[in-house]
Amino acid sequence: MYRYDEFDHKLVQERVTQFRSQVARRLAGELTEDQFKPLRLMNGVYLQLHAYMLRVAVPYGTLSGPQMHMLAHIARKYDKGYGHFTTRQNIQYNWPSLEDIPAILDDLATVEMHAIQTSGNCIRNVTSDQYAGAAADEIEDPRIWSEIIRQWSTFHPEFTFLPRKFKFAVTGMHTDRAAIRFHDIGIEVVKGTDGKPAFDVYVGGGQGRTPMIAHLIGKAVPAGDLIAYLEAIMRVYNMNGRRDNLYKARIKILVHSLGAEEMKRQVEEEFALVTEQGIPFLPAAEIERIRAYFQAPAYETLPDTSDALDAALAENRRFGDWVKTNVAPHKVTGYAIANISLKPVGGIAGDASADQMDLIADLTTKFSFDEIRVTHEQNLTLPFVRKDDLYPLWQALEAAGLGDPNLALITDHIVCPGLDYCALANARSIPISQKIAERFADLDRQHDIGELKIKISGCINACGHHHVGHIGILGVDKKGTEFYQVSLGGSADETSSLAEIVGPAFTEDEIVDAVETIVETYLDARENDERFIDTYRRIGKAPFKEKLYATH
Amino acid sequence: MAQHTNKRATTQAVTANRLTDGDVVYFTAAGDWSLWLKDSQVADGKEDCAKLLASAQPAVSAQLVIDPYLFEVTVNEGEIIPASVREKIRMAGPTIRLDLGKQAANA
Amino acid sequence: MPLIKNGSFADDEWVSVGDEDDLPSEGGVIVSLTRWLAERDTLLGRNTPLGVTLAAGEVPDAIVTDLDRLQLVAVQFPIYKDGRGYSSARLLRERHGYEGEIRATGEILYDQWFAMARCGIDAFEVAEGTTLAAFDAAMNELSLVYQRTGDGRPTVMELRHKSSD
Structure with missing residues (x-):
């Protein structure tokens, strides 16, 4: 994975010093809350219901063992012993004191981490595929380009006060685990005409109150042009995105109102002018330098089958279930990708205790070349596990409440x-x-139902991705009472679709029955091995609506 | 914060978050701030509520609290109860982690 | 409003003239882009320094051919969150090679001066009471940059490959 050099280190340390001074000015009364708010947000500090919240960036979702240990340490020392992994592959702490935040940032800097641009109307943390570097069919590790974009977007002087926040996602292959079509800019690495990595660039996707699927406007943009092309998109957006209405300020609204063709034309026009200026964005040597950090780890030569794995599968049914759902094929023979579910029944999606974080850090050092990935679906991934090690890995996870075989x-x-x-x-x-x-909760029933993605948001901002849930649930407030609106048929992958609202909202007491009705309707209609989403796409909304509202 | 203020409500109290740690606090009859809703000063009617909010304002420039606002309560045999789910959660803590927030101290 | 130009307090020798106001007979004047386009010939006939204000969202295209006659372009920031002026300034400096004064006016935070300077702004209207020490501090909080802009600072990428040569 990427490691800071002296320059990256110095800049992060200077940023901590700068933020420490901003906090001091606030506590001393030199800054009002109105003046301080944009400053704290630029460094990921929110004020939530009970306390401040600190969002720490996990660039493209990649963490080392020592970084995960540090996240555990921060949870223990400054917070309440846990952290929350988010859909943007970051981690949030829910209880830090403002006075402690500079010290937290000092600690993070020691492991090359920070909270830079985790909020504010700027380019946020770049997200990526959790299987980067491990998936077969990958054209190139998307983290090379994510890191290049991270550096280019860090303290970008022109694009720090955009009309609204701005999110990038990058995948290294067509199969999409990073929801790139639901980002302001989604990038897919493709093979260019010269056989080298190039980029399909999607613009204007997003969720929130106006969900939209991004449009492909840049086809096979060559690597050397990538930053200039992104700079052109950002400038068109910065100058033309709406600033009069918070809810219409995202780039998706600009793309929608101009039309994708006109957006493409404006971007290409600006790109031509940017290129004409001949600004040196990225020396070729720099691409190579960053690429070198993402070379394959020192894999062993292993047979495809593992006797240890086969023996364990025969012996332990729950482990067998886990392998079926949580383990994915690896591009290297004898290895597997292991997913850790942060969704134990009775738990809180995405939360991990400090002890669990420490355990996972130790396990990845032992079993996965010291790397962990955070997924946008709020789980964790160990990307490089020998098949021989899957059973001992799972046993350790299981003992800590992290062995649930329920991924997807x-x-x-x-x-x-x-x-x-x-x-x-x-x-x-x-x-x-x-x-x-x-x-x-019954595992046999879960496995019988198969892949079914439920996504739940507590307001129209859609942080819980309900627009792209196979079943999406949106919490609304009706005169002080919580109601839940159901939508069906969304998907965040390369077959992207937006969920459709199925009918009037349900009460808190009704919503679980409603989900069960939806599931039963699916099971009755299912043909062969159809997944829920396949059945839904085949039969449409009507049968579900009929069952859901038959008795109402 | 204004969107959470109920202008029509008759009985209200004033809450804010403390500057240093963000903790939820309530404005008291003594003119200071308490972590506990039971200590809060309650006002009835539009005019008295506005006065109550005004008397809480100096704490903003004194760097004590952030964004004080009025919220609706009912008073039942001396117990002050927030009307909205949101304020009930602020008063107690997350409903799914009873070991956290103010409810943890009451347990 | 005090003015910091090229890193020091400077006397403001310019007068901003509203669209309906009479032009003073002498001294540098700053007019809106609208007025500039409407009265360009008259203004060019004055033997005084000339400046134009670009409101947020106004691109320099309309004044490109006149840039050698303009000693000042003011870039307006109606509120600190409105970042269009950063693009306007970069276009002036980097695309159109403008060498006169680019002045930031409007609502500007302490923490924005540095980014503005990187975009080519060299004069800042600042709040009463602003000290040069505060300005210098703000301009020096971050010593490294990842993006090439017209300010000519070498980027981290360039420094890296220089030091490894």
Whole structure:
């Protein structure tokens, strides 16, 4: 993975000093809250319902063992013993004191981490595929380009006060685990005409109150042009994005109002002018320098089959279930990708205790070349595990409550913090997730239902990705009571689709039954091995709507 | 914060977050701030509520609290109860982690 | 409003003239882009320094051919969150090679001066009470940059490959 050099280190340390001075000015009364708010947000500090919240960047979701240990240490020393992994592959602490935040940032800097640009109307943390570097069919590790974009976007002087926040996602192959079509800019590495990596650039996707699927406007943009091309998009957006209405300020609205063709034309025009200026964005040697950090780890030569794995599969059924759902094929023979579910029944989606973080850090040092990935679906991934090691890895996870075999099943939800924590929420999300998980806790039943992605948001901002849930649930407030609106048929992958609202909202007491009705309707209609989303796309909304509202 | 203020409500109290640590605090009859809703000063009617909010304002420039606002409560046999789910959660803590927030101290 | 130019306090020798106001008979004047376009010939006939204000969102295109006659372009920031002026300034400096004064006016935070300077702004209207020490501090909080802009600072990428040569 990428390691800081003296320059990266110095800049992060200078940023900590700068933020420390901003906090001191605030506490001394030299800054009012109105003046301080944009400064703290630029460094990921929010004020939520109960306390401040600190969002720490995990660039493209990659963490080392020592970094994970540091996250555990911060949870223990400055917070309440846990952290929350988010859909943007970051981690949030829910209880830090403002006075402690500079010290937290000092600690983070020692392991090459920070909270830079984790909020504010700027380019946020770049997200990527959690299987980067491990998936077969990958054209190139997307983290090379994510890191290049991270550096280019860090303290970009022109694009720090955009009309609205701006999110990038990058994948190294067509299969999309990073929801690139639901980002302001989504980038897919493709093979260029010269056989070298190039980029398909999608613009104008997003969720929130106006969900949209991004448009492909840049086809096979050559590597050497990437930053100039992005700079052109950003400038068109910075100059033309709406600033009169917060809800119409994202680039998706600009793309929608101009039309994708006109957006493409404006970007190409600006790109031609940028290129004409001959600004040296990225020396070729710099691409090579960064690429070198993402070379394959020192794999062993192993047979494809593992006797140890086969023996364990024969012996332990729950482990067998885990391998079926949580383990994915690896591009290197004898290795596997292991996913750690942060969705145990009865738990809180995305939360991990400091002890769990320490354990995972130790396990990755032992079993996965010291790398961990955070997924946008709020789970963790160990990307380079020998098949021989899967069983001991799982046993250690299981003992710590992290061995649930439910990845992508009906109990694996994306869930925003909702009204339990968030100052913007209208309704709670976490308790709904917990009740659904309890109802479907039976593993045989979960495995029988198969892949089914439920995504839950506590307000229209859609942090819980309900627009792209196979089943999406949106909490709304009706005169002080929480209601839950159901939508169906969304998907965040390369087959991207937006979920459709199915009918009137349900009460907290009704929502779990409603989910069960949806599942039963699917099971009745399912043909062969169809997944829920396949059945939904085949039969449409009507049968579900009919069953859901038959008795209403 | 204004969107959470209920202008029509008759009985209200004033809450804010403390500057140093963000903790939820309530404005008291003594003119200071308490972590506990039971200590809060309650006002009835539009005019008295506005006065109550005004008397809480100096704490903003004194760097004590952030964004004080009025919220609706009911008073039942001396117990002050927030009307909204949001304020009930602020008063107690996350409903899914009873070991956290103010409810943890009451347990 | 005090003015910091090229790193020091400077006397403001310019007068901003509203669209409906009479032009003073002498001294440098700054007019809006609208007025500039409407009265360009008259203004060019004055033997005084000339400046134009670009409101947020106004691109320099309309004044490109006149840049050698303009000693000042003011870039307006109506509120600190409105970042369009950063693009306007970079276009002036980097695309159109403008060498006169680019002045930031409007609502500007302490923490924005540095980014503005990187975009080519060399004069800042600042709040009463601003000290040069504060300005210098703000301009020197971050010593390294990852992006090439017209300010000519070598980027981290360039420094890296220089030091490894």
